[in-house]
Structure formats: structure tokens, C-alpha cells
Amino acid sequence: MRIIITDDYAELSQRAAEFVAQALCAKPNLVLGLATGSTPVGLYDELVRLENDGELDFSQVVTFNLDEYLGIPEDHPQSYHHFMEEHLFGRLRERPRATHIPPAQPDDPLAAAEAYEQQIRAAGGIDLQVLGIGRNGHIGFNEPGSSLASRTRPVVLRAETIRDNARFFDSPADVPRYALTMGIGTILEARRILLLASGPNKAEAVARAIEGPVTAACPASALQLHPDVIFLLDAAAAAELQQADYYRHVEQLTRELQQRHARSHGAGQSVNVVPFAGRSS
Numbered sequence: 325m326r327i328i329i330t331d332d333y334a335e336l337s338q339r340a341a342e343f344v345a346q347a348l349c350a351k352p353n354l355v356l357g358l359a360t361g362s363t364p365v366g367l368y369d370e371l372v373r374l375e376n377d378g379e380l381d382f383s384q385v386v387t388f389n390l391d392e393y394l395g396i397p398e399d400h401p402q403s404y405h406h407f408m409e410e411h412l413f414g415r416l417r418e419r420p421r422a423t424h425i426p427p428a429q430p431d432d433p434l435a436a437a438e439a440y441e442q443q444i445r446a447a448g449g450i451d452l453q454v455l456g457i458g459r460n461g462h463i464g465f466n467e468p469g470s471s472l473a474s475r476t477r478p479v480v481l482r483a484e485t486i487r488d489n490a491r492f493f494d495s496p497a498d499v500p501r502y503a504l505t506m507g508i509g510t511i512l513e514a515r516r517i518l519l520l521a522s523g524p525n526k527a528e529a530v531a532r533a534i535e536g537p538v539t540a541a542c543p544a545s546a547l548q549l550h551p552d553v554i555f556l557l558d559a560a561a562a563a564e565l566q567q568a569d570y571y572r573h574v575e576q577l578t579r580e581l582q583q584r585h586a587r588s589h590g591a592g593q594s595v596n597v598v599p600f601a602g603r604s605s
């Protein structure tokens with residue numbers, strides 16, 4: 325695991341955009357997994373800026389979003405379809421080659437879930453999956469208690485998630501109770517995972533995900549099983565990590581070694597090793 329602790333949300337968003345940009349430059353037809361919510365908004369702003377300035381090209385990219393509410397129209401202002409248009413797709417000069425978001429009103433949610441899995445497989449799997457984390461440790465809409473091997477499926481949202489998301493709706497009663505989400509097993513198949521967490525209300529979930537046991541009680545802890553996961557945190561979200569100083573030290577050393585490697589092998593080469601912490605670049 326690579327754990328990067330940034331000073332604040334602005335730096336977190338900047339670093340997240342660098343990871344996406346690096347992946348996109350290395351593979352123009354990147355298969356990119358995307359999240360919604362407050363956390364990736366700064367990342368999307370930065371990606372839009374880079375694309376509008378001509379520094380990034382999404383025209384060959386294929387995207388897959390993690391999840392969507394079930395039961396609201398896709399043009400509802402709080403649907404994740406709407407969110408993606410508003411924050412990313414609709415602001416690009418040229419849209420990605422294909423965008424996928426689970427349907428919000430499928431006739432048969434089970435068939436829609438299986439079709440989504442099939443679409444991911446047909447695209448060759450996800451190269452880089454961006455994640456946020458819920459205060460209860462959820463990733464996607466995999467709530468505590470989700471099987472760590474779960475696949476894309478309809479799920480029932482927990483009361484705390486409905487409360488957390490009520491801020492986006494006129495009233496808590498308007499928040500959908502169900503969603504269609506990639507499973508934890510689906511997420512773990514992404515070749516690289518970039519989890520973003522910002523703010524003090526994420527600190528406990530982040531600490532449980534990184535330093536707690538691997539358990540369905542904290543779905544994000546399943547990421548400990550992934551060989552190439554990056555936790556990109558701001559200082560407030562990292563505040564409850566017991567080993568924060570150690571992670572900072574490892575990250576400083578990692579960057580020094582990467583710079584030394586880039587100097588001796590040319591800037592285009594990246595190292596695929598994080599000393600002491602797992603595999604990453």
C-alpha cells in the first residue's frame with residue numbers, strides 16, 4: 325500500500341490529477357473507473373483544466389462509474405449520471421470514447437448488474453479505479469457487511485449513508501434507499517486503485533481501512549489485499565493513523581528514489597516499487 329498524506333484538499337486534488345494524467349499519458353485508451361461525491365470534485369476540476377488547456381486527451385478513454393442510485397430518473401439533479409455530466413464529461417472539449425454508469429431505473433436490476441460486469445470485462449478490465457470512502461468505511465455503495473468478494477449488484481443503503489447523502493437532497497425522505505454498485509470483488513480487480521479521502525469526518529474510516537483488520541465490517545479494509553493501491557489523504561483524514569510519521573517517511577524516500585531513477589533512466593520511466601510498502605509507482 326502506498327499512503328500519501330497531503331497538506332490539504334487542494335494538494336490532494338492536484339496529486340490525484342497527476343496520477344490520472346500519468347496513467348492517461350502511459351495509455352491513451354485507459355479504462356478509468358470513476359467515483360462521485362464531494363471528494364473527487366477537485367480532481368475533476370483539475371482534469372477539466374488540463375484537458376481544456378490541451379494537456380490531456382480523453383478521446384480514447386473508456387470510463388466506468390462505481391455506482392448509481394436506483395429509482396430516480398437519470399436526469400435527476402442528484403443522480404450520478406447528472407453529477408458526471410456536471411463535473412466532468414460535460415466540461416471536456418472532447419468526451420471520452422465511451423462512458424458507463426449503472427442504470428438508475430433498470431427493469432431488471434439483477435440483469436443490469438450482470439450486464440455491467442460484462443461491459444467491464446469486454447473493455448479489458450479497469451486500469452485505474454478512483455474511489456472515495458464513506459464514514460462507515462464503504463467503497464462504492466458496498467456498505468459494511470458486504471462480502472469482500474461481492475460483484476456488481478443492487479444494494480440497500482444504510483441509515484448513516486442516507487443521512488450523509490441527505491445534504492444533496494431537499495429532505496432525507498428524498499434520498500433513494502437502493503443503489504446499483506460495483507462489488508468489492510469487482511473493485512479489487514482494477515489494476516490500480518486510487519482512494520481519496522479528505523476531512524476529519526473520514527479519519528476514523530481511513531484508520532480502520534489502513535490499520536485495522538481486513539473485515540466486511542469496514543469494506544475499504546479489503547484494499548489491503550490489493551497489490552497496487554494508493555491512499556491519497558489530506559492531513560485531516562490522516563489524523564487517526566497510528567503510523568502517519570512512518571508513512572510520511574516512506575513516501576519521502578519513495579519520491580527520492582523515483583527522482584533518482586528518472587534522472588538515470590529518463591523522465592519517461594517510472595519505478596514500480598514503493599520501498600517497504602508494496603508495489604506501486
Ligand code: F6R
Nearest residue numbers: 359360361362363456457458464
Ligand atoms: C460515490 C461512491 C461513494 C463515495 C463516498 C464518499 O460514487 O461510491 O462511496 O465515494 O460515499 O462520498 P463523499 O466524497 O461525498 O464524502
